[in-house]
Amino acid sequence: MDTLLRLLVAIGIALLVTAAAALVLHLVLRTIARRERWAAVLSRRTKHPFRSMLLVALTWAAFAASVPRNAEAYPWRDEVSHAFLIVTIAVGCWLACEIAIFLEDLGLHRYRVDVPDNRVARRIRTQVLIIRRLTVAVLVIIAVGAILLTFPGVEAAGASVLASAGLISVVAGLAAQSTLGNVFAGMQLAFSGSIRVDDVVVVEQQWGRIEEITLTYVVVHLWDDRRFVLPSTYFTSTPFENWTRTGSELLGAVEFDLDWRISPTEMRTELDRILGTSTIWDGRTKVLQVTEAVGGLVRVRILVSARDAGGLFDLRCYVREEMVEWVQREHPDALPRQRVQVTQGREAVGKARPRTEEQDASLFREGDERSALFTGPIQTSGIRPEDVPPAR
Incomplete structure (x- = not known):
């Protein structure tokens, strides 16, 4: 007590x-x-x-x-x-x-990532997140090892464990080959700078941002709020697009197929007005060119630039909508047209006349006579013996 x-x-x-x-x-x-x-x-x-x-x-x-x-x-x-x-x-x-x-x-x-130029911050954040996971994993392994060493008999079994470590490592390496490959690929991605957290990428024809990079997989936040989970080895073995590798600024194209009556000079003037009223355009690139003029249509391409991928998509849609309304309002004759020339031939061409029984009968009779020339008996009367060549 x-x-x-x-x-x-x-x-x-x-x-x-x-x-x-x-x-x-x-x-x-x-x-x-x-x-x-x-x-x-x-x-x-x-x-x-x-x-x-x-x-x-x-x-x-x-x-x-x-x-x-x-x-x-x-x-x-x-x-x-x-x-x-x-x-x-x-x-x-x-x-x-x-x-x-x-x-x-x-x-x-x-290192803030909520600023326009955050490339260095995103690289540092990616590396620190990978280091954090490695640190936590190492500390947990050390703690588990320390706990195991507190049990009697573990020290005695250490010699046999070390003796078979070579065989165990080979077996474990073969069994966990894909896992270890993803781990090393995750470390490579973190320190090589090929992708970073918040990078804009295109993978498997899907557009999105890098949301998370772990030791084994990468999470891509797609534009429609879906999550695309890919193994780390995908980004080290498969080509992909990184739109923010060196900067977030991007170029985008808007193309139109119009009639030959369109005036590129007036379109450039309208493009200046459209971009002058836009808050998305960053002022770097503004180009309007006629890239093709074949097949009865004129292809006009407009190049614009924006600060990031999301702004570029909105800017392209805005320029396209404004240009479509301007063409409909100011130059309806420049709308694309398909020209087809229709001609009517002679009346007798293409008309089939019905055949009579006499014509069909004469046709078959002439055919029978021609066939008899090749399939009938050979006529030998009238051939003299001297006309026959001697046998050799």
Whole structure:
């Protein structure tokens, strides 16, 4: 009873100390957060793991101080202490992961992606996100290894494990070949710069933005709010289009097939007016050219530019609509036409006259006579012996 009472008192003290320490730390970080934004982020990230870590550590210390080392009276003391050790390692791994994520977020805070020229920021964000996942994976592996080493007998089995490590690595490599390929491909994508988070890409004839890059797959947010999930090896082995590789500015074309009566000069004047009233056009490119004039139609191509892919699509639609209305309103004679020339031949051409029975009979009779020349008996009368050539 004395031991149980001491244990309860020690656990109560541990709870009070945990609450007091958490309150003091919260007030300190709250005071700093009034001047520094990172303090609020740190408090939000580490609040729960820090309190859990402190509570487990103090409770373990209270248990160790209250329960004496007596194997006969307290045979369960070592098992409980072992459980406290495992929980401490797990909570410590949780706290370390949150601190690592906080430090990475602190570095990302200086690189904003909500600005027009965010190519460097998107590259840094992609690399940091991959490093974050690697860091968390390494910390979890270390924690699991530390927990396994706390069990008796694991140290003795280490020699046999190391002896068979070569064979196991070969088997594991063959079994997880595709997975490891995706992992290395994800790391290559993160540090090569071929794609970054928020890049505009065209994959499998689908237009979208890179939403997430992991160690094994890439998520593409398509224009119609669908998500296209592709393995990381796809972007290292298959050609794809990256519209924001070096910059977000893009060129787009609008084409028209019009009649020869259209005036390209007047169309250029109208294009100047349309782009002058547009807030999407970035002012870099404005070209109107006649690219083809064959087959009875004139093909007019307009090149315009915008700050990003979404703005370019809207700008092309806007220019197309305004030009269609202008042609209908100002030059209806320039609308595309198909010219067909219809001619009527002589009346006798193409008319079949019915044949009479006498004509059909004479036709077949003449045919029978011609056939008899080739299939009838050979006439030998009138042939003299001297006309026959001698046999050789």
